[in-house]
Amino acid sequence: MHKIHEVLRLYHQSQMSERAIASSLMLSRATIGKIIRRADEAGITWPLPDDMTESQLERALFPRPQGRPKNCFEPNWNEIHMEMRKKGVTLQLLWMEYKEQHPDGYQHTQFCERYRLWKKSLQVTMRHEHRAGEKMFVDYAGPTARVIDPETGEIQEAQIFVATLGASSYTYVEAQWSQNLESFIQGHVHAFEFFGGVPKLLVPDNLKSGVNKSDRYEPTLNRTYFEMASYYGCAVLPARPRKPRDKAKVEAAVLLAERWILAVLRKRTFFSLDELNVAIRELVIRLNEKPFQKLEGSRKSLFEAVDKPALQPLRETPYEFATWRTARVNIDYHVAVQGTYYSVPYPLVGQEVGVRCTQRVIEIFHKGNRVASHVRGTAKGQFVTDSAHRPRSHQAHAEWTPSRLINWGNSIGPNTGILVSRILDSKRHPEQGYRSCLGLLSLSKQYSGQRLERAAEKALLANTISLASVKTMLKKGMEQLTLPLHIDNPTPMHSNVRGAAYYQSSKQNIVH
Missing domain, CATH: 3.30.420.10 (Ribonuclease H-like superfamily/Ribonuclease H)
Structure with a gap:
C-alpha cells in the first residue's frame, strides 16, 4: 500500500484513467478503484497536506479493525503473557478460560489480535518464543x-x-x-x-x-x-x-x-x-x-x-570434568597419557582406543565399550598395569616378543643383543622395556648397524643401560671415541667409591 500517494497523484494531477494507473503501477484495477473511493469517503483531496506521511495516509484509508466496543472486559495481558510461557499453554486455552469468566468478552480472533498488538508494544523486534524450562x-x-x-x-x-x-x-x-x-x-x-x-x-x-x-x-x-x-x-x-x-x-x-x-x-x-x-x-x-x-x-x-x-532435577553428584583423546595401543599393550603408561587387554595391541581422563581416573574405551580403568598415575614414565591384561603367552597374541627383540639385537651385533636383554631385565615386566627396544630399532633406520653396535658397546662399558644414552652418543658421534683402558693416577680412597671388582660382573659379557 506504499503506492497510495502515487495513485492519488496520477488520478487527480495527471488525469489518468484507472486502467492506465493500474498498468503504470502494476496494481489491479480493483485496488485503484478502492483507493480512489476510500479517499473520497474520507474527504481526502489533492494535493495532500505536506505533513501527511504514507503511513498516516494508509491508516486514514484502511484503518485497522478495532474489534468489539471497549465496554468488553480487557484481559490482564501481562498475566496472559506469563501464562503463555508455560509448557502446553496456548492462546486458545487462555481465551476459553477468559470466556468462561466473561461470556460477553472478546471473541477468539479479537482476543488473539489484541494480545499480539500488546506484545508488540514490549519491543520493536519480535523475538523467539521461549517456553518454561526449555x-x-x-x-x-x-x-x-x-x-x-x-x-x-x-x-x-x-x-x-x-x-x-x-x-x-x-x-x-x-x-x-x-x-x-x-x-x-x-x-x-x-x-x-x-x-x-x-x-x-x-x-x-x-x-x-x-x-x-x-x-x-x-x-x-x-x-x-x-x-x-x-x-x-x-x-x-x-x-x-x-x-x-x-x-x-x-x-x-x-x-x-x-x-x-x-x-x-x-x-x-x-x-x-x-x-x-x-x-x-x-x-x-x-x-x-x-x-x-x-x-x-x-x-x-x-x-x-x-x-x-x-526445570529438570539436578543430579546428586555434579559432573566431574573429563577430557577425551585418542591413542593407539603399543606392542607392550599400554597407551601413553601425558608421559604415563596404562595397560589395556593384550588383544587390543595396535588398535585405536578412546581415553577419558579425569583428575582421579583414566578410562579406556574401544568401540564404545570400556575396556580398562586405572587410578591416575602420579609420575611421568610410570607404568600402571593391571595383571589381568597381561597375556599367558606372547607368541599366541603378538608379533613382537622378548626373544624376537633379542634376536633382532643380535642381528645388529652381540653388544646390541646384550643391551636389549639388559633393558628387558631392568623392568619389572619385560613388556615395559618394549618401547625402549623399539626405540633402538628405529635408530637402526637412521644410523648404520656398525655405529649402533659401537654405541651399544660404549653404553655397556659405562653401565648406562638406556635408550637415551645410545641416542645421545649417536647424535654427537661419541661412539667413535676410544675409552682409556689404563689410568695413571689411582682413584682416591673413599667410602662411596666402588672398586673395579664391583663392575667386573657387568663387563664380563661385553664383546670387544
Whole structure:
C-alpha cells in the first residue's frame, strides 16, 4: 500500500484513467478503484497536506479493525503473557478460560489480535518464543575484570561467564581465569546449581571451548561438552553462525552484566578470584530482583513462577570434568597419557582406543565399550598395569616378543643383543622395556648397524643401560671415541667409591 500517494497523484494531477494507473503501477484495477473511493469517503483531496506521511495516509484509508466496543472486559495481558510461557499453554486455552469468566468478552480472533498488538508494544523486534524450562543461553562478556596478585602485584584479567534462562531471563554470572574447556564446563555446572535445576536445551555461541566445528545445520560438539550435557539429561543446540537473533537472550544478559555488574565494580580492587565472585554474586541477586520496566514483577519472580517448576532435577553428584583423546595401543599393550603408561587387554595391541581422563581416573574405551580403568598415575614414565591384561603367552597374541627383540639385537651385533636383554631385565615386566627396544630399532633406520653396535658397546662399558644414552652418543658421534683402558693416577680412597671388582660382573659379557 506504499503506492497510495502515487495513485492519488496520477488520478487527480495527471488525469489518468484507472486502467492506465493500474498498468503504470502494476496494481489491479480493483485496488485503484478502492483507493480512489476510500479517499473520497474520507474527504481526502489533492494535493495532500505536506505533513501527511504514507503511513498516516494508509491508516486514514484502511484503518485497522478495532474489534468489539471497549465496554468488553480487557484481559490482564501481562498475566496472559506469563501464562503463555508455560509448557502446553496456548492462546486458545487462555481465551476459553477468559470466556468462561466473561461470556460477553472478546471473541477468539479479537482476543488473539489484541494480545499480539500488546506484545508488540514490549519491543520493536519480535523475538523467539521461549517456553518454561526449555533453554539456557551461555556466552562470555567482552569486557574482563581485573584481579591483582597480592604477592607480586601482577594484574590478571578474569573472564566473565554469563548464563540466562530463556523464559524468565533469570541470569547467572561468574568470573573465571580463562575461556578454556574446563572453565566453560565448570560455568555450566555452577549455573545449574544456581538455578536449582537443568533446562532441556543448552544454547551456546559457537565458542571453540564447546563447539569443535561451527556449522549452520550440523555443528560438531566437543566430546566433553556432549558428555556433560548427556550426564544432566539435556541437549546442546549451538546458535547458528551469523544469526544474532538465535542468541539475543544471552546477548541482552551480557549487556546487563556489563552495565549492572562490571560497571558497578570498575573502581573496586580485588585480590583473588573468590573475592571477585562474592561481589558478583551480590550484584547478580540485585539484578534478578530489579523490577521489569514494561512487565510486572522481576526476573526472580518470573523465574519462580515459570522456569523453576519446569526445570529438570539436578543430579546428586555434579559432573566431574573429563577430557577425551585418542591413542593407539603399543606392542607392550599400554597407551601413553601425558608421559604415563596404562595397560589395556593384550588383544587390543595396535588398535585405536578412546581415553577419558579425569583428575582421579583414566578410562579406556574401544568401540564404545570400556575396556580398562586405572587410578591416575602420579609420575611421568610410570607404568600402571593391571595383571589381568597381561597375556599367558606372547607368541599366541603378538608379533613382537622378548626373544624376537633379542634376536633382532643380535642381528645388529652381540653388544646390541646384550643391551636389549639388559633393558628387558631392568623392568619389572619385560613388556615395559618394549618401547625402549623399539626405540633402538628405529635408530637402526637412521644410523648404520656398525655405529649402533659401537654405541651399544660404549653404553655397556659405562653401565648406562638406556635408550637415551645410545641416542645421545649417536647424535654427537661419541661412539667413535676410544675409552682409556689404563689410568695413571689411582682413584682416591673413599667410602662411596666402588672398586673395579664391583663392575667386573657387568663387563664380563661385553664383546670387544
